[in-house]
Structure formats: C-alpha cells, structure tokens
Amino acid sequence: MADALLELRNISKSFPGVQALDDVSFSVCPGEVHALLGENGAGKSTLIKIMSGAYPSDKGEIWWKGQRIVYNDPLHALELGIGAIYQEFNLVPQLNVAQNILLGQFPTTRWGSVDNAELHRQASDALKQFDFHLDTRLLVSQLNIAQQQIVEIAKALIRDLRILIMDEPTAALNNVEIAHLFEVIRKLKARGVAIVYISHRLREIFEIADTITVLKDGKLVGTKALSEVTEDSLITMMVGRTLADRYPPKDTVQSEIILKVEHLSLDGALNDVSLQVRKGEILGVAGLEGQGQRDLVRAITGAVRTTSGAITVDGERQAIHSPHDAIRSGIAYIPDDRKNEGLVLMRSVRENIALPSLFARLRSLFMVDEPNEQRFVRQLVDRLGIKASSPMQVTRNLSGGNQQKVVVAKWLGTNPKVMVVAEPTRGIDVGSKSEIHHLMRELARQGVGILMVSSELPEILGMSDRIVVMSRGQIVAEMSGAEATEEAIMSAATRGISSTVSQSVFASASSG
Ligand SMILES: Nc1ncnc2c1ncn2[C@@H]1O[C@H](COP(=O)(O)OP(=O)(O)OP(=O)(O)O)[C@@H](O)[C@H]1O
Ligand SMILES: [Mg+2]
Structure with a gap:
C-alpha cells in the first residue's frame, strides 16, 4: 500500500517448540483503526511486539513511511512514534501514578533534581486531556486493574504517537470506561494517529474498527474492510467453522x-x-x-x-x-x-x-x-x-x-x-x-x-x-x-x- 505508515512484510517468528508467526504481512495507515483478531495463541501479541520493537523477528521486513527500517533497540520504535500497551501491564508498582505516566522523562528543577510539582501537573494534565480522573499521588500497587489500564493508556498518550497499539485494552474496563476509551480512540484517529487494536469482543470490533486482520495458528487468514465482514463470517475466519449455539441450553434447577x-x-x-x-x-x-x-x-x-x-x-x-x-x-x-x-x-x-x-x-x-x-x-x-x-x-x-x-x-x-x-x-x-x-x-x-x-x-x-x-x-x-x-x-x-x-x-x- 502506498500510504501505509507501518508495513510488516513476511514476518516469521518462532519460540522453542512453537512457530508463533509464519510469513505474516500486515500494514496500517494514518487515521485507521486496524483490528487484529484470532484465537488464543494465534500470534497477535507476538506480532505487535515485533511492530513495537520488543521482539526481533526471525524473518521478514519492517517498512516505515515507505522505507525499510531495522530497530536497533526497544526504544527506537517509540522514538518513531510507535507506542504499545501490552496485555501484561508494564507498570512499576512501587511508583505513583505520575511517576509511571512520565517514566523516563521526569521534569527536573534547575538543580537537576526531579520537579515533583511539575511531574504531578503534567501527569494530571495528561489524564484530564482525555477526561480520566485518578489521583496522581496513588501508588500503582494501590490501584485496581481498571485504574492500572488507565495509567497505561495515559502513559502512551502523553507521548506524541503516530501509531498506538493496544492489546486487549478493554479486558478490565467497565462499559462506561470502554465508551470513554472509544472516545479517546476517535480523537486520536481524527488527529491522524493509526490504531492497532486487539480484542476478543466482537461487538467492540464492529463499533470501532475500519479494517480487520485475522491470524490463525501463526498464519495470516486475511485482511478485510469491516464493511466486508459479518459477525458470523469473522468467527468462521478465526475459528475455521461456524458456532451454532454459542450458549448451552438452560436446564431444570433442583430444589435443594x-x-x-x-x-x-x-x-x-x-x-x-x-x-x-x-x-x-x-x-x-x-x-x-x-x-x-x-x-x-x-x-x-x-x-x-x-x-x-x-x-x-x-x-x-x-x-x-x-x-x-x-x-x-x-x-x-x-x-x-x-x-x-x-x-x-x-x-x-x-x-x-x-x-x-x-x-x-x-x-x-x-x-x-x-x-x-x-x-x-x-x-x-x-x-x-x-x-x-x-x-x-x-x-x-x-x-x-x-x-x-x-x-x-x-x-x-x-x-x-x-x-x-x-x-x-x-x-x-x-x-x-x-x-x-x-x-x-x-x-x-x-x-x-x-x-x-x-x-x-x-x-x-x-x-x-x-x-x-x-x-x-x-x-x-x-x-x-x-x-x-x-x-x-x-x-x-x-x-x-x-x-x-x-x-x-x-x-x-x-x-x-
Ligand atoms: N516468550 C515466549 N516463549 C515461548 N512461547 C511463547 C512466548 N510468547 C508467546 N509464545 C507462544 O507463541 C504463540 C503465540 O502467542 P501470542 O501471545 O502471540 O498469542 P495471542 O494471539 O496473543 O493469544 P491471546 O489471545 O491468548 O493473547 C503461543 O503458542 C504462545 O504459547
Ligand atoms: Mg495476546
């Protein structure tokens, strides 16, 4: 694709005993929400870790704005503007919310020590900009999973990203928080930021995605515009068969x-x-x-x-x-x-x-x-x-x-x-x-x-x-x-x- 921001070509990756990815190509354009789907173990998280430079691939190429690149360290992708929120959080429990959000870029005073007032101001600004409410002084170890997810999101948002990758961001969020996250995604999209979005909840995919890519057993099944698929056809792409009765029939309850x-x-x-x-x-x-x-x-x-x-x-x-x-x-x-x-x-x-x-x-x-x-x-x-x-x-x-x-x-x-x-x-x-x-x-x-x-x-x-x-x-x-x-x-x-x-x-x- 001519206007792709990031393009992965023919990526393969194996771990001992498993071929996690086998010749997978994937690309994402500015302002596009591209959903990555597939069964547990299909290779989704592995693919986004390669995109974000967390893992090297065994084979394949990465192209950024039409040029081939090789990440030389994990921060390289972040410097280009590719940020990721992983499935397993990456927060430091002993640090507070503000310190986690600004990790690696603490503001300093004239004397070179950390400027705490400024730190909390920047962190709460970042939270407020996207309407999140959270006390920046709380330790991450005191937060519940939903709050930790919000810190992860804020941490990604304060960096000026071109691509935001999210691995099951809604797994721990309630409906109100999910609606809120989707607002954030729409805002970013309007600014031309590309989003790579992983979720097992099909409802969300139909609400937020423009394009879908399905992986199965480490292989690419296909990439389609959302308008070309239905819930059933997506399930067939993912599972390889249709699911007749998604819920089992209810039964009579005993009196005891x-x-x-x-x-x-x-x-x-x-x-x-x-x-x-x-x-x-x-x-x-x-x-x-x-x-x-x-x-x-x-x-x-x-x-x-x-x-x-x-x-x-x-x-x-x-x-x-x-x-x-x-x-x-x-x-x-x-x-x-x-x-x-x-x-x-x-x-x-x-x-x-x-x-x-x-x-x-x-x-x-x-x-x-x-x-x-x-x-x-x-x-x-x-x-x-x-x-x-x-x-x-x-x-x-x-x-x-x-x-x-x-x-x-x-x-x-x-x-x-x-x-x-x-x-x-x-x-x-x-x-x-x-x-x-x-x-x-x-x-x-x-x-x-x-x-x-x-x-x-x-x-x-x-x-x-x-x-x-x-x-x-x-x-x-x-x-x-x-x-x-x-x-x-x-x-x-x-x-x-x-x-x-x-x-x-x-x-x-x-x-x-
Ligand atoms: N660090 C690792 N060491 C060994 N095997 C791994 C490692 N990471 C992933 N795998 C294996 O690679 C395969 C793909 O895993 P991956 O995490 O990419 O799946 P996924 O599509 O994200 O699944 P899920 O929906 O369950 O999160 C799995 O078989 C997994 O066990
Ligand atoms: Mg995963």
Missing part, C-alpha cells in the same frame, strides 16, 4: 439449596448480602463494576474476612477464614485477577492444573497417582483447547488467553459442590468461550451450584438461571434468567434500590 449466604457484611464494601444458590443452578451476579461483586466472591471464598454473616454449604454451616477453608468446604474459586491470584506462573501447565486436586488427594493418600494425573490434565487441556508446546511448558510463556484457560481448567477439575467464578471468559476467544460455557452448564447438570460474576451482559443473560444485581454493596434486584433483559439489568444497576424494575422483579420472583 447448595450455597446459602446470610447477612454478609464487609466494612465499606458489602452491606447485609444474602443469597442462595440451588444445586444445578447458575446464579449470575450483575452490576456496574466495583459495586461489591468482587468483595462478595472474595468473602465467600475466604480471600477476605467479613465483619459479619454466615455461609452454609450443602446444609452445613462453614467457618471460612482462608482460601484453604473454602476448598475444604467444597467451594472452588476462579478469580478475575488470574495473574496474581490464579496461577503459579513459573510452574508448568500440568502442575497448575493438578494443584488444587492434588491438595485433596495428598490429604487422603499422601501420594500422587501419576498416570491418573496425566490423563486428568490431558483431558482438560484437550477440552479447553489449551495451546502449549507440552503440559510441561511453563505457564508464563503461554499466550494471555491460554493462561486464563489454565486457571479455569484447574478449578473445573476439582469436583466442587459450589463454583464461584469471576469473569470466567475474560480474554478468551469466541470458540473456547463457548466451550467453557458448555463445561459450566455440564457441571451444573451434575449438581454443582455456580455463582458467576460477569460484567458482560450477554454472558449473564446467556448463562444465568437467575440473576441478582448489585449496587453499592447491596443486592438491589433479582430476576429470573428467562425474563431478564439487558435494559432491566442496567436500569436496576444504575437506579439502585428505589428502582421500580427491581420491585416488580422481586414480586415476580417470589410469586414464581
């Missing part, structure tokens, strides 16, 4: 209560929350982000101590003061912050998957049944399509989505009575997403009670037998999965307790 939560309170975060999950039931917990959903699941699974309340599993009152207590009570937990809470990154796929099941077995037998463990791990790896060169591969080297699948697999294998899952398919590709949904439904059919927190409304609607909506640490509405609509959930979530919607659904829930 498996999880009972009564009057749970947690200082400032949860206020007298009571709920029940029946055997075979999937209870969806919806709401705007940060309304106590995370505290609720952490309280049930022993990750935080509650100030009051009671938890009963299968008729027995449980004292859950630690994650260990939760496992012993038959509660499995798939956390949303999988990097920190869910995985031992330096250990193999096999060890991670077998870990929680090992606990149970070690307790009873004091020995590990090797062939059985291998079979067990292999089944889960196959079922979820975990892409690893071998079960012995260190999880740190898996693609982002494949790491997530390992966390999900590890808990699906524990035969729990209750599963508490937070954002079960965040960062997971469309095909595997459907596979995880089917597995969850299968577990429910076997009698497991599932409590699922999700910020994706289609997932809440597609999966839940019953839905509760949280607002400001309380449950403000309850509705049956069959009756619920996105509008009803949203209006309950935003209007809170006084909502007439919530009252009418409370009434219909108790009469049905």
Whole structure:
C-alpha cells in the first residue's frame, strides 16, 4: 500500500517448540483503526511486539513511511512514534501514578533534581486531556486493574504517537470506561494517529474498527474492510467453522439449596448480602463494576474476612477464614485477577492444573497417582483447547488467553459442590468461550451450584438461571434468567434500590 505508515512484510517468528508467526504481512495507515483478531495463541501479541520493537523477528521486513527500517533497540520504535500497551501491564508498582505516566522523562528543577510539582501537573494534565480522573499521588500497587489500564493508556498518550497499539485494552474496563476509551480512540484517529487494536469482543470490533486482520495458528487468514465482514463470517475466519449455539441450553434447577449466604457484611464494601444458590443452578451476579461483586466472591471464598454473616454449604454451616477453608468446604474459586491470584506462573501447565486436586488427594493418600494425573490434565487441556508446546511448558510463556484457560481448567477439575467464578471468559476467544460455557452448564447438570460474576451482559443473560444485581454493596434486584433483559439489568444497576424494575422483579420472583 502506498500510504501505509507501518508495513510488516513476511514476518516469521518462532519460540522453542512453537512457530508463533509464519510469513505474516500486515500494514496500517494514518487515521485507521486496524483490528487484529484470532484465537488464543494465534500470534497477535507476538506480532505487535515485533511492530513495537520488543521482539526481533526471525524473518521478514519492517517498512516505515515507505522505507525499510531495522530497530536497533526497544526504544527506537517509540522514538518513531510507535507506542504499545501490552496485555501484561508494564507498570512499576512501587511508583505513583505520575511517576509511571512520565517514566523516563521526569521534569527536573534547575538543580537537576526531579520537579515533583511539575511531574504531578503534567501527569494530571495528561489524564484530564482525555477526561480520566485518578489521583496522581496513588501508588500503582494501590490501584485496581481498571485504574492500572488507565495509567497505561495515559502513559502512551502523553507521548506524541503516530501509531498506538493496544492489546486487549478493554479486558478490565467497565462499559462506561470502554465508551470513554472509544472516545479517546476517535480523537486520536481524527488527529491522524493509526490504531492497532486487539480484542476478543466482537461487538467492540464492529463499533470501532475500519479494517480487520485475522491470524490463525501463526498464519495470516486475511485482511478485510469491516464493511466486508459479518459477525458470523469473522468467527468462521478465526475459528475455521461456524458456532451454532454459542450458549448451552438452560436446564431444570433442583430444589435443594447448595450455597446459602446470610447477612454478609464487609466494612465499606458489602452491606447485609444474602443469597442462595440451588444445586444445578447458575446464579449470575450483575452490576456496574466495583459495586461489591468482587468483595462478595472474595468473602465467600475466604480471600477476605467479613465483619459479619454466615455461609452454609450443602446444609452445613462453614467457618471460612482462608482460601484453604473454602476448598475444604467444597467451594472452588476462579478469580478475575488470574495473574496474581490464579496461577503459579513459573510452574508448568500440568502442575497448575493438578494443584488444587492434588491438595485433596495428598490429604487422603499422601501420594500422587501419576498416570491418573496425566490423563486428568490431558483431558482438560484437550477440552479447553489449551495451546502449549507440552503440559510441561511453563505457564508464563503461554499466550494471555491460554493462561486464563489454565486457571479455569484447574478449578473445573476439582469436583466442587459450589463454583464461584469471576469473569470466567475474560480474554478468551469466541470458540473456547463457548466451550467453557458448555463445561459450566455440564457441571451444573451434575449438581454443582455456580455463582458467576460477569460484567458482560450477554454472558449473564446467556448463562444465568437467575440473576441478582448489585449496587453499592447491596443486592438491589433479582430476576429470573428467562425474563431478564439487558435494559432491566442496567436500569436496576444504575437506579439502585428505589428502582421500580427491581420491585416488580422481586414480586415476580417470589410469586414464581
Ligand atoms: N516468550 C515466549 N516463549 C515461548 N512461547 C511463547 C512466548 N510468547 C508467546 N509464545 C507462544 O507463541 C504463540 C503465540 O502467542 P501470542 O501471545 O502471540 O498469542 P495471542 O494471539 O496473543 O493469544 P491471546 O489471545 O491468548 O493473547 C503461543 O503458542 C504462545 O504459547
Ligand atoms: Mg495476546
């Protein structure tokens, strides 16, 4: 293309045991939003790391404004105006927000020391310019994932970029923040900045992209204008087949209560929350982000101590003061912050998957049944399509989505009575997403009670037998999965307790 800003030609890249990219060409023009799509492990992150100079390629050429270039160091691309926000954040937890945003370019005083007042002024200007609100004095270690994402974005925006590359920037953002990010993208686009955008959420692609490129198993499937594709044709390009039923059919719920939560309170975060999950039931917990959903699941699974309340599993009152207590009570937990809470990154796929099941077995037998463990791990790896060169591969080297699948697999294998899952398919590709949904439904059919927190409304609607909506640490509405609509959930979530919607659904829930 004549007016391409950046052009990658015939790029190949391999890691030990895997050809991550095989002869891939890709280009991006000024003012274009170019989405990069494909299944987990397809090679998307690897390709953008080559674009941004983080990795060298084994073969192929990079052209910048019509001239061949070779990056001589990781900062070279940034100097040209190519900035990237990676899937795994690149922030320094011990530094504050301002220091992270201006990392490497701190303003100095006449005497050569860091000018702190100026540092905070520049950082808050950058945040304000794009309408982000965040105290620049907070340490990054104090921020939640969404706030960290905002710091990453601001950090990229204060540099005068020609190309901004974003690897799943919305994975941790709520709907309001996503809408906000899209405003930022439109502003940049209007200034002629090119955007390379990776996401597994097709809705976003149709909202923001001009062009799409699909990778599969490290190979280029094709590049098309957005107007040339439909959701179905995109899925076919990515997965190689169509997906008939994206959500499994719902089933009858048994009458027996498996999880009972009564009057749970947690200082400032949860206020007298009571709920029940029946055997075979999937209870969806919806709401705007940060309304106590995370505290609720952490309280049930022993990750935080509650100030009051009671938890009963299968008729027995449980004292859950630690994650260990939760496992012993038959509660499995798939956390949303999988990097920190869910995985031992330096250990193999096999060890991670077998870990929680090992606990149970070690307790009873004091020995590990090797062939059985291998079979067990292999089944889960196959079922979820975990892409690893071998079960012995260190999880740190898996693609982002494949790491997530390992966390999900590890808990699906524990035969729990209750599963508490937070954002079960965040960062997971469309095909595997459907596979995880089917597995969850299968577990429910076997009698497991599932409590699922999700910020994706289609997932809440597609999966839940019953839905509760949280607002400001309380449950403000309850509705049956069959009756619920996105509008009803949203209006309950935003209007809170006084909502007439919530009252009418409370009434219909108790009469049905
Ligand atoms: N540092 C590394 N060492 C070894 N293998 C790697 C490394 N980085 C990536 N890989 C492998 O290269 C392949 C492509 O990974 P990549 O991260 O590019 O996938 P992706 O398309 O970004 O997937 P996702 O949607 O899950 O983020 C995967 O098989 C992955 O395991
Ligand atoms: Mg990736």
